[in-house]
Amino acid sequence: MACASTSGSSSSTESCVLAVLEGHRDRVWHVCWANAGDTIATCGGDRAIKLWRKTTQGDRKYQCVETLEKTHTKTIRRCGFSRCDSMLASVSFDATTCVWERPRGEQQHELLVTLEGHESEIKDLCWSQDGELLATCGRDKSIWIWLKEIDDQFECLDVLQGHTQDVKSVLFVPGTRALLSGSYDNTVRVWNEHDDEWVCTQTLDGAYQGHESTVWGLCCDAEGSRVLSCDAEGMILLWRVVRGDTEIALELVSRNMVPTKAALYSVDWSPSGLIATGMADNSISLLQAEKAEGSPEDPGASRQVLKLVKEIRGAHDGDVNCVRFNPKDPGVLASAGDDEVVKVWDVGALIQ
Amino acid sequence: ERENVRRREEVPGLGSLASGAGPGTSAEDERELIDSIEVFEHIRDIADPEHPYSLEQLGVVSHEQIDVDDRGGKIEVRFTPTVAHCSMATLIGLCIRAKIMRVLPPRFKVKVELSKGSHSTEEAVNKQLNDKERVLAALENPNLLDLVNKCLAPTEC
Numbered sequence: 001m002a003c004a005s006t007s008g009s010s011s012s013t014e015s016c017v018l019a020v021l022e023g024h025r026d027r028v029w030h031v032c033w034a035n036a037g038d039t040i041a042t043c044g045g046d047r048a049i050k051l052w053r054k055t056t057q058g059d060r061k062y063q064c065v066e067t068l069e070k071t072h073t074k075t076i077r078r079c080g081f082s083r084c085d086s087m088l089a090s091v092s093f094d095a096t097t098c099v100w101e102r103p104r105g106e107q108q109h110e111l112l113v114t115l116e117g118h119e120s121e122i123k124d125l126c127w128s129q130d131g132e133l134l135a136t137c138g139r140d141k142s143i144w145i146w147l148k149e150i151d152d153q154f155e156c157l158d159v160l161q162g163h164t165q166d167v168k169s170v171l172f173v174p175g176t177r178a179l180l181s182g183s184y185d186n187t188v189r190v191w192n193e194h195d196d197e198w199v200c201t202q203t204l205d206g207a208y209q210g211h212e213s214t215v216w217g218l219c220c221d222a223e224g225s226r227v228l229s230c231d232a233e234g235m236i237l238l239w240r241v242v243r244g245d246t247e248i249a250l251e252l253v254s255r256n257m258v259p260t261k262a263a264l265y266s267v268d269w270s271p272s273g274l275i276a277t278g279m280a281d282n283s284i285s286l287l288q289a290e291k292a293e294g295s296p297e298d299p300g301a302s303r304q305v306l307k308l309v310k311e312i313r314g315a316h317d318g319d320v321n322c323v324r325f326n327p328k329d330p331g332v333l334a335s336a337g338d339d340e341v342v343k344v345w346d347v348g349a350l351i352q
Numbered sequence: 353e354r355e356n357v358r359r360r361e362e363v364p365g366l367g368s369l370a371s372g373a374g375p376g377t378s379a380e381d382e383r384e385l386i387d388s389i390e391v392f393e394h395i396r397d398i399a400d401p402e403h404p405y406s407l408e409q410l411g412v413v414s415h416e417q418i419d420v421d422d423r424g425g426k427i428e429v430r431f432t433p434t435v436a437h438c439s440m441a442t443l444i445g446l447c448i449r450a451k452i453m454r455v456l457p458p459r460f461k462v463k464v465e466l467s468k469g470s471h472s473t474e475e476a477v478n479k480q481l482n483d484k485e486r487v488l489a490a491l492e493n494p495n496l497l498d499l500v501n502k503c504l505a506p507t508e509c
Contacts, residue, residue, distance in 0.1 A: 121489045
């Protein structure tokens with residue numbers, strides 16, 4: 001079903017932009033927030049990671065405080081802070097993962113370790129909620145699970161094989177060691193852990209009413225009870241996380257199509273329940289999961305669908321590669337674009 | 353002459369669509385729209401990776417197989433390999449994409465596809481050519497980039 005439009009394109013979105021972060025010299029692929037909500041890390045085609053912090057002067061303005069470069073030799077595809085923000089991991093098309101650490105009391109990050117193992121481009125990473133595990137995935141069709149040891153070294157616990165094409169995204173389900181992955185092979189897979197080994201327990205493909213094109217992004221709601229996956233043909237699938245005694249499983253709730261059918265590169269769920277998407281048509285959409293209209297077959301209307309709250313056309317002058325809500329302040333959204341800039345948005349003003 | 357048109361578009365504030373100048377303004381009228389002929393001019397001389405001929409000479413590309421919507425910011429290029437099992441189809445598509453990325457304004461959304469029924473693995477090649485992550489990674493691969501640059505060399509401006 002299509003998202004019902006409740007508003008047209010906006011001509012006054014400029015006033016909703018809190019900050020435009022300029023400094024990258026190529027497309028920005030990814031943006032992530034520190035869990036404390038005070039710092040943004042961005043990375044992209046210029047092989048640099050930039051850290052931006054709110055300045056004390058002025059309201060909600062950001063300043064580039066650090067640039068980590070000359071380490072990765074190709075595009076840095078994604079980066080992510082560990083749970084306590086003490087470490088930042090980055091993955092690159094150069095087939096390496098770097099883990100950066102900010103020593104206690106220090107202002108700058110130092111390279112802690114470079115993890116090698118993937119054969120080719122690495123495309124995504126995810127830290128587990130307890131900060132112990134780091135998952136990476138990529139072009140070689142595999143997912144690697146790394147355990148952070150006491151001495152700050154990383155040991156590879158398992159290499160997950162099963163996808164038949166590039167793995168585009170990985171996500172630990174909050175509160176579990178279970179992992180979800182999305183791929184160029186059009187599937188979402190569920191991996192459950194037993195004794196440090198991950199087994200693929202579900203392969204959700206077209207036959208399961210799953211995706212029929214490349215799965216670009218995955219995200220979870222704050223409770224870890226619902227999952228969204230988005231694809232190259234403008235489909236967003238909403239899944240329920242079913243928790244058993246030792247395993248989790250995904251159950252399809254609804255299939256939702258963005259009206260423009262543009263490729264969806266990124267999806268994120270704010271702590272307050274709002275959903276954002278970053279798209280190939282330069283737009284960002286804000287959506288909400290709502291109960292479907294009660295049907296005769298489903299009088300309880302337990303089924304949820306996604307409704308369009310706001311479409312921001314021309315959010316960037318190029319593809320929107322990533323959208324991420326501030327984990328501490330759901331009223332703030334950051335986005336990264338092919339136009340080499342990162343924008344910070346006032347969500348409240350956008351949906352007014 | 354075509355290149356003059358290009359340069360004019362790149363001057364900030366002169367005929368730029370991004371400046372917010374609406375249709376009907378003088379800036380808009382002044383700029384010559386990019387059409388399929390112009391896109392063809394850019395890709396016709398790309399060398400075939402295997403033959404000493406250009407893509408135009410081999411009939412791989414033609415201006416009839418190009419659609420341009422300048423105002424909508426869309427370019428669609430279809431190409432026809434000389435044989436249906438051509439192992440170079442992906443490389444040819446990558447060359448076309450790389451050339452367009454290098455010479456035309458980034459505001460264009462570009463789709464490069466095999467013409468219908470022209471290749472035994474049409475769907476797989478099309479998927480790869482239109483996955484921007486795959487394309488950009490390929491262009492950072494030194495061996496592939498070298499091949500692409502060789503095919504583009506005669507037409508590089």
